[in-house]
Structure formats: structure tokens, C-alpha cells
Amino acid sequence: xxxxxxxxxxxxxxxxxxxxxxxxxxxxxxxxxxxxxxxxxxxxxxxxxxxxxxxxxxxxxxxxxxxxxxxxxxxxxxxxxxxxxxxxxxxxxxxxxxxxxxxxxxxxxxxxxxxxxxxxxxxxxxxxxxxxxxxxxxxxxxxxxxxxxxxxxxxxxxxxxxxxxxxxxxxxxxxxxxxxxxxxxxxxxxxxxxxxxxxxxxxxxxxxxxxxxxxxxxxxxxxxxxxxxxxxxxxxxxxxxxxxxxxxxxxxxxxxxxxxxxxxxxxxxxxxxxxxxxxxxxxxxxxx
Amino acid sequence: xxxxxxxxxxxxxxxxxxxxxxxxxxxxxxxxxxxxxxxxxxxxxxxxxxxxxxxxxxxxxxxxxxxxxxxxxxxxxxxxxxxxxxxxxxxxxxxxxxxxxxxxxxxxxxxxxxxxxxxxxxxxxxxxxxxxxxxxxxxxxxxxxxxxxxxxxxxxxxxxxxxxxxxxxxxxxxxxxxxxxxxxxxxxxxxxxxxxxxxxxxxxxxxxxxxxxxxxxxxxxxxxxxxxxxxxxxxx
Ligand SMILES: Nc1ncnc2c1ncn2[C@@H]1O[C@H](COP(=O)(O)OP(=O)(O)OP(=O)(O)O)[C@@H](O)[C@H]1O
Ligand SMILES: [Mg+2]
Numbered sequence: 001x002x003x004x005x006x007x008x009x010x011x012x013x014x015x016x017x018x019x020x021x022x023x024x025x026x027x028x029x030x031x032x033x034x035x036x037x038x039x040x041x042x043x044x045x046x047x048x049x050x051x052x053x054x055x056x057x058x059x060x061x062x063x064x065x066x067x068x069x070x071x072x073x074x075x076x077x078x079x080x081x082x083x084x085x086x087x088x089x090x091x092x093x094x095x096x097x098x099x100x101x102x103x104x105x106x107x108x109x110x111x112x113x114x115x116x117x118x119x120x121x122x123x124x125x126x127x128x129x130x131x132x133x134x135x136x137x138x139x140x141x142x143x144x145x146x147x148x149x150x151x152x153x154x155x156x157x158x159x160x161x162x163x164x165x166x167x168x169x170x171x172x173x174x175x176x177x178x179x180x181x182x183x184x185x186x187x188x189x190x191x192x193x194x195x196x197x198x199x200x201x202x203x204x205x206x207x208x209x210x211x212x213x214x215x216x217x218x219x220x221x222x223x224x225x226x227x228x229x230x231x232x233x234x235x236x237x238x239x240x241x242x243x244x245x246x247x248x249x250x251x252x253x254x255x256x257x258x259x260x261x262x263x264x265x266x267x268x269x270x271x272x273x274x275x276x277x278x279x280x281x282x283x284x285x286x287x288x
Numbered sequence: 289x290x291x292x293x294x295x296x297x298x299x300x301x302x303x304x305x306x307x308x309x310x311x312x313x314x315x316x317x318x319x320x321x322x323x324x325x326x327x328x329x330x331x332x333x334x335x336x337x338x339x340x341x342x343x344x345x346x347x348x349x350x351x352x353x354x355x356x357x358x359x360x361x362x363x364x365x366x367x368x369x370x371x372x373x374x375x376x377x378x379x380x381x382x383x384x385x386x387x388x389x390x391x392x393x394x395x396x397x398x399x400x401x402x403x404x405x406x407x408x409x410x411x412x413x414x415x416x417x418x419x420x421x422x423x424x425x426x427x428x429x430x431x432x433x434x435x436x437x438x439x440x441x442x443x444x445x446x447x448x449x450x451x452x453x454x455x456x457x458x459x460x461x462x463x464x465x466x467x468x469x470x471x472x473x474x475x476x477x478x479x480x481x482x483x484x485x486x487x488x489x490x491x492x493x494x495x496x497x498x499x500x501x502x503x504x505x506x507x508x509x510x511x512x513x514x515x516x517x518x519x520x521x522x523x524x
Contacts, residue, residue, distance in 0.1 A: 164388065164397075167381065167385050167388060167389065168389060168392065170378070170380070170381060171378045171381060171385075171389045174378045174379060174380055174381070175376055175377075175378060177340065177360075177372075177376065178372065178376040178377070178378065179378075179389065179392075180340070180359070180360040180361045181338060181340075181360055181361075181364060181369075181370050181372065181376075182361075182364065182389050182390055182392040182393075182437070182441065183361050183364040183365055183392045183393040183396070183441060184361055184389075184392050185359075185361045186361070
């Protein structure tokens with residue numbers, strides 16, 4: 001029998017993990033909601049931004065917070081570049097071609113990262129202790145990552161609901177054609193959205209850097225779970241993605257202490273498949 | 289010179305041609321109707337004018353400037369607002385947010401407060417529902433919002449595509465009254481309608497479109513006398 005304290009600890013760690021996963025899922029969902037394109041390579045952009053954080057901090061000696069901001073800047077630049085170089089030419093192509101193009105980018109990024117930086121795991125050393133809260137140990141970097149990801153998501157919410165351009169982004173996600181009739185150049189809105197999505201990837205990169213080491217296949221570790229969360233929450237549904245992030249992270253974390261981390265993933269994927277039959281429109285979709 | 293002039297415009301979708309050599313003019317201050325049966329190309333005509341689809345041949349001149357081939361977001365900056373078929377509101381945005389999006393153009397954004405007052409004066413029902421989601425409004429209110437949103441861009445010419453579609457008969461009459469009031473504010477308008485009898489009471493001139501061609505045009509009063517228009521479209 002497992003000591004209940006471990007379960008509580010796992011649950012707390014699950015919530016912490018859920019924060020960063022939600023960040024990834026919301027970034028991916030934001031872009032999908034506006035452009036109707038799934039950036040298959042989204043978490044691979046995170047991987048590239050994590051290398052940026054690593055080099056800025058470990059090679060150029062920037063303080064960690066500044067290196068993190070550098071990662072965000074790199075994320076924004078990547079988001080805009082991906083839109084202009086890859087998405088713009090295929091905007092009107094069939095969805096299959098779009099998936100292939102962004103999927104191709106994934107392999108390109110993995111290969112180029114392997115070529116440039118080898119397959120070695122590289123980590124940003126942050127010597128922060130675990131903290132104890134009533135018998136539960138929580139890693140300090142995880143706590144920081146969780147709090148910052150929640151703050152960034154609150155920021156995203158305020159941006160989308162309180163600013164003019166944020167409102168325009170929501171409007172485009174509801175009706176692109178009508179927004180063009182209002183005088184909004186679709187391309188301009190797309191670029192802004194991709195930049196914001198890139199910024200989310202950059203923030204996630206900074207927050208993941210203090211918890212995990214980076215390697216060229218980092219995207220393979222976090223990519224599938226991110227897509228599952230988006231689909232489970234209902235593609236394009238921000239609230240659904242937020243909830244699904246915590247459902248998934250709890251399953252992985254609790255499954256991890258009860259059986260093993262691998263088993264946690266197996267259960268998460270199994271639940272995903274079951275849910276796809278039970279509720280293909282996502283957890284918040286109304287049943288037909 | 290006419291405010292808006294279409295010269296032998298041909299347009300369509302892919303291989304399909306929906307408009308054949310359509311010529312049409314709207315004078316400043318006029319209200320003009322385009323009527324015709326389903327599939328005649330009325331919506332296509334408005335889409336060509338507002339830049340949603342480009343004309344294949346022919347020219348489109350507004351206030352002396354050729355707009356042929358300009359994308360929709362540039363056309364609206366020239367002063368043409370399009371109230372599209374089916375309203376096309378942003379259903380999850382509030383009434384206030386929908387109106388704000390209507391004022392997307394920098395020029396319109398500067399005059400936002402003033403425009404909002406004008407729209408609220410025209411449609412008091414909207415002013416009371418500022419915080420409500422557009423999708424939760426009644427059909428009539430949604431149409432008012434669609435018109436109000438178009439006014440927010442401070443247009444000179446407004447294109448209406450079947451504003452009475454899907455409304456209850458009582459609401460249709462109220463809507464035509466409201467459009468009449470919009471007209472009294474000095475806007476020039478081009479209205480596509482199935483409700484021929486009502487729209488002919490409102491406009492100065494009308495065009496009859498059939499399978500992509502202009503079949504007839506004339507003063508509204510004369511056109512409503514024409515026997516086949518009455519039979520086919522007024523339903524007498
Ligand atoms: N997006 C489209 N793609 C292909 N064909 C289209 C498209 N939209 C309209 N059409 C075709 O073009 C023709 C004209 O359509 P349009 O919508 O302009 O007619 P309408 O006069 O507005 O009809 P309604 O009274 O039903 O609104 C029709 O034959 C229609 O099937
Ligand atoms: Mg139509």
C-alpha cells in the first residue's frame with residue numbers, strides 16, 4: 001500500500017506540471033483557433049528556444065531570468081518566421097498538405113538540432129532546493145514554473161479579452177471573412193497571433209529549462225501529450241485545454257507513483273482513446 | 289459622376305460564372321435595390337463590390353477610384369460597408385465588442401465614441417444589451433447589430449444583403465423602418481432583398497437580376513407596376 005502522503009505529493013506535482021502543459025496547449029490552441037492549422041512542430045520550437053536559454057545562460061553567462069526572457073524573444077521570432085516562411089504559402093492548401101508541411105518542419109528542427117548541438121542532454125544548472133510544505137516536498141523550480149505559467153495565462157486572458165487587438169484575434173477565430181469586412185487584414189492578425197503563440201512557446205521553454213535538460217528529441221517527449229490535451233479539450237477551446245492539461249498531468253503524476261511514469265503515460269493515452277469515442281468534440285462539448 | 293459604378297462586371301467561383309456583364313450605378317444619396325430569385329447572383333454582386341471576390345472582367349469604380357481586385361479589408365477603408373448575408377456577427381463577442389470591431393479602421397477607431405452614440409441613438413435596444421453575447425440576441429436584434437457594426441466603420445455606402453431574412457413578419461416591418469431611418473441619416477445604400485414589396489417602398493431605383501444578368505432596371509415606382517415583377521416576386 002502506498003503511503004497517502006506520496007499520493008498527495010504526486011497530486012501536487014501533477015498540478016505543477018499541468019501549469020506548463022496548459023501553457024503549451026493554450027499556445028497551440030490559440031494558433032489553431034485563428035488559422036485553422038495545427039502546428040505539429042510547436043513543441044520543437046520550444047526545444048529550439050530551450051537551446052537558446054541554455055546557450056544564453058550557460059555559455060554567455062546571462063542571469064537565468066534574462067536568459068529566460070531571451071528564450072521568449074527567440075520564441076516570438078520563431079513564431080513569426082514559421083508563419084511567414086511556412087504557413088503563409090500554404091494557407092489555402094488542403095489540411096493534409098498543411099499537416100505535412102508543419103510535420104516536415106518538426107523533422108527539420110530535430111535534425112538541425114542534432115547536427116548543430118549533438119544528441120547530448122544539456123541542462124541549465126539552477127541550484128534551488130526542494131521546499132517542504134507540511135511533509136510534502138515540492139521542487140522549487142517546479143513551483144516557480146507553475147506560478148509563472150499561471151501568471152502568463154492570466155496575462156493571455158487579459159490580452160485576449162481586454163485589448164483591442166486581442167478582441168480582434170477572438171473575432172477572427174469566430175469569422176475570418178467577417179473580420180476582413182471590418183477592415184482587418186487577415187495576414188496582420190495571423191502574424192500577431194503567431195507571435196503571441198511563439199511567445200507562449202518561449203515562456204514554456206524558459207520554464208521547462210529550469211526543470212528538464214534539453215535535447216533534439218525534446219519535442220517527442222512533450223509534443224504528443226500537448227496534442228492530446230488540445231484534442232481532449234476540444235481543438236480551439238481554451239477553457240477545455242486548460243482543464244484537460246490538469247486532468248492529463250494528474251494521471252501521469254499519480255500513475256507515476258502508483259505504478260511507474262511509463263504506466264502513467266499509458267493510462268493517459270488509453271483515456272485519450274476512450275474519450276475520443278465517448279466525446280470526440282472534447283470534454284466540454286455537448287453530447288449529440 | 290456616379291458614386292459607385294460597375295461596368296460589364298463578370299465574376300464567379302472557380303469555373304462557374306455567377307455574374308455576366310453586369311453594369312450598375314448608384315448615385316450619391318440614392319437607395320437602390322437589387323431583386324431577383326434565389327441563385328440569381330445578388331450575393332455575388334455585393335461580394336464583388338466589397339472585394340470578397342475579385343471581378344474576372346469589367347471595372348468597379350467608387351468615388352472615382354477603381355476598386356477592382358482590391359481585397360475586402362482595403363475596400364472598407366474607401367467607405368463601403370457590407371452587411372453580409374446571414375449577418376455574420378461574432379457570436380461569442382458581446383454587443384459592445386462587435387461594435388468595437390466594426391470600428392477596426394484607424395480612422396473609425398478615432399471616432400469610436402461619436403459613432404457609438406449615433407448607433408445607440410438609432411438602435412436603443414442594442415445600447416441596453418452592451419454586455420450580452422451577440423449569439424444570444426433575437427434575430428431582429430442581431431440584424432440591428434449587424435447594421436450598427438457596419439455603421440461603426442463610418443461608411444458612405446452601405447451594402448445590405450437580405451436584411452429581413454429569417455425575421456418574423458412584424459420584425460420585418462420594424463426592420464424596414466429602421467433602415468429608412470438609417471437612410472435619413474444621409475447614407476447611400478444598395479439593398480439586396482427577397483421582400484420586393486417592402487424594399488420597393490424604400491428605394492429610389494431597382495435592378496432585377498436573373499441568372500447572373502441584369503434583366504430590368506428602373507424607378508422603383510415604375511418597376512413595381514411591371515406585371516411580371518409583381519407576379520413573380522411580389523406574390524400577387
Ligand atoms: N462559394 C460559392 N462557390 C460556388 N458557387 C457559388 C458560391 N456561392 C454562390 N455560388 C453559386 O453562384 C450562384 C449565385 O449565387 P448567389 O449566392 O450570388 O445568389 P443569390 O442571388 O444571392 O441567391 P439567394 O437569394 O439564395 O441568396 C448560384 O448558382 C450559387 O450556387
Ligand atoms: Mg444571396
